Amino acid sequence: MAKTVDIDEKDRMILELLEKDPEMSQSEIAKVVGLSQPSVGARIKKLKELGVISHAYGLNIKKSGLYVLKVDVKCKRPSEVLNKLSACPFFLNGFVLAGEKNLTILLAGEDLTTLEAIVDKHIRAEPDVYDVDAGIVVRAERDAVMPIKMYIERQEDAPCGDESCTNCDYWRIDLCLGCPVTGHYKGKLWK
DSSP states (O other): OOOOOOOOHHHHHHHHHHHHHTTOOHHHHHHTTOOOHHHHHHHHHHHHHTTTOOOOOOEHHHHHHOEEEEEEESOOOOOHHHHHHHHHHHHEEEOOOOSSSSSEEEEEEHHHHHHHHIIIIIIITTTTEEEEEEEOOOOOOSSEEOOOOOSOOSSSEEEEEEEOOOGGGHHHSSSOOOOTTOOOOOTTTTT
């Protein structure tokens, strides 16, 4: 069972203010929540040490123009599927779940056919994957900043461990833009 973090009403107010405006100064926060600036600083430090808040940079999916694919998977070993995809530049995040579909994966890219090719070739094709349901995220209600690997070091081997894109039918018939890591990428995002 997950450990519950002990936070009070002032902590919740600080979290809400930072969620709305991550650049808000501690002095401005102090005025709103009715604390001194040093007290706000101490609370923010405590929340960071507890892992409740962190500062992450990435692309705002809502404003980036990228497609996001949510993939729900029923599989025998969710960790193995995540390990295979975690180094993929198109991979945003993965969540192990309780329930019939025990894994949710978020992929992002500039081209839907490439995302579908990743699902077909690297998820559906796995022998311990029993069911896959993929859906396109059509709208984000709020800004959603997600870390995405923007700087790609070229390597001989694809991070997923599969063969070169030049041997892939999806790539040859332009149903996939290819892997930015191997240099066989035909898109614009990682050029």
